[in-house]
Amino acid sequence: MSADSAAHPRQLRHQAQRLEILKAAADAIAEHGFHGMTMRGLARATARGLATFYDYFSSKEDLLFSLQTEAFETMTSSVSAALEGVDDQAERLYVFVLNHLRYSAEHRSVMRVLVHEASALPAGRRKTVRLLKEGYFNICRDIVSSILAAGCNSPGAGGVGKLDSAEVERLTYSVFGMLNWTYGWYDPRHHGSPQDVARTIHTLAVCGLVARCPQRFAEDRSQRHADAIMPLPLLGNPGRSEAVSRKRLAPPEKNISRGNLRKTS
Amino acid sequence: MSADSAAHPRQLRHQAQRLEILKAAADAIAEHGFHGMTMRGLARATARGLATFYDYFSSKEDLLFSLQTEAFETMTSSVSAALEGVDDQAERLYVFVLNHLRYSAEHRSVMRVLVHEASALPAGRRKTVRLLKEGYFNICRDIVSSILAAGCNSPGAGGVGKLDSAEVERLTYSVFGMLNWTYGWYDPRHHGSPQDVARTIHTLAVCGLVARCPQRFAEDRSQRHADAIMPLPLLGNPGRSEAVSRKRLAPPEKNISRGNLRKTS
């Protein structure tokens, strides 16, 4: 049972339809909120019957849960791959920022759902999602911490060698604030390319608004442009991302409910 | 009909109860989302009968609309008052940041509703809310623009005299991102006082993470502490804020619906 999953075109189509439903659900939830999204509206939007969804997901709540977990897993593995081999911490921050913004821009609805509907799940599944979110958060926090440590020890700054962990957290949350707020305002027609936004946020984070900054005039973003036009990290890039290094780290936990799921037997 | 509104204790109690309902509604909406909040749950939370709300608001939607408009009006007039007489632009930014964060910390649920439920209203009323929001946004944008202009023209920076308006917008949105994200993570027991958060965000915005900054070691925040312990700007500070300089700038617009509102006749 190693690689026959992609061989049978049956399960392949199944996964494709599942993804299409998830994408449509993300749009609907982003627009109306989780409780405001109706299964009937989703059926109308996808030109499908109402009962069809229950062949792919056991409940409306399961739809939200799958959407959130798979999105966080995709983002984490995507940014981890992009960070590989990048050593300079300031550049690592740029890679993280750009990766996050690209995902935000290409899957705006999904990002909105991740930010807004964190509290719509029951305690158990919410904890699973929070763990994934913290894993993603920690990647950024380590980068910020490294930059701050290097900055403090450099001869330029006021140089107290020890850095306050509460301050590091506040700064990391501030960076995430800049990133996550973008789904509400960013419009490629008015505010430039995602690279422009990434540069603005990265420069603001590293150098501030007015300070004289050694990295203010960073020269070669050209190398970054190379992987900046990578195909695209979808919600769950199907068939390929299964092997990226992650396994299902959450047990079915509550799938034992009375949903029927008459498939994949 | 000039000042007799506060004389009659009848309408006074009415306004007090109205505010109490709004506060409870903010908590409920913040927790479950607008569509997830039920009037029955609100009745249970406030130990009131279900039909009582319709003596104060014509509908559930009217509750959200009143909450959002009055909150934005309160924030705008509050920060305007705090900014009066402050000339230095960097200090003005600090005042804005601290004011916003204090409101955020003291009325966390309201802030969450302002950020999340912007799209739950029909087009007409949503536009009214957006106008108020833009007014508040522009206050911050002007400050950011001034700081950036001064920084560009100063001898230190790379000094191109013209500043890109798209860049100003991106920067202002980034500042708002840092501010508005706080409702999701800020906990006074772990992350310091609102003043600490305000200092972190203000310094990050002005000076960045590592840059040598002339304002990095700002000396006297002592004066700011004076009005930082002002009583408190509530949602709608009742009876007083009516005269701050604003009038109802939105016509009733749609209150002509079939709600009964058997009051204040």
Place this chain on the structure above:
DNA sequence: ATGTTACCCGAACGATCGTTCGCCGAATTG
């Protein structure tokens, strides 16, 4: 051509939603 499987959906169920009607006790007035 025939039997089998997998997929999809129309129709219905019970629960719960926002809203309204009309009565009741308390407070105010003369």
Place this chain on the structure above:
DNA sequence: CAATTCGGCGAACGATCGTTCGGGTAACAT
């Protein structure tokens, strides 16, 4: 003290929600 008004709510209505059941239909294997 009697008359009157007003704020409050129990109970009910129609609509709509998430979910389920069972049959119909196209695609596959033999």
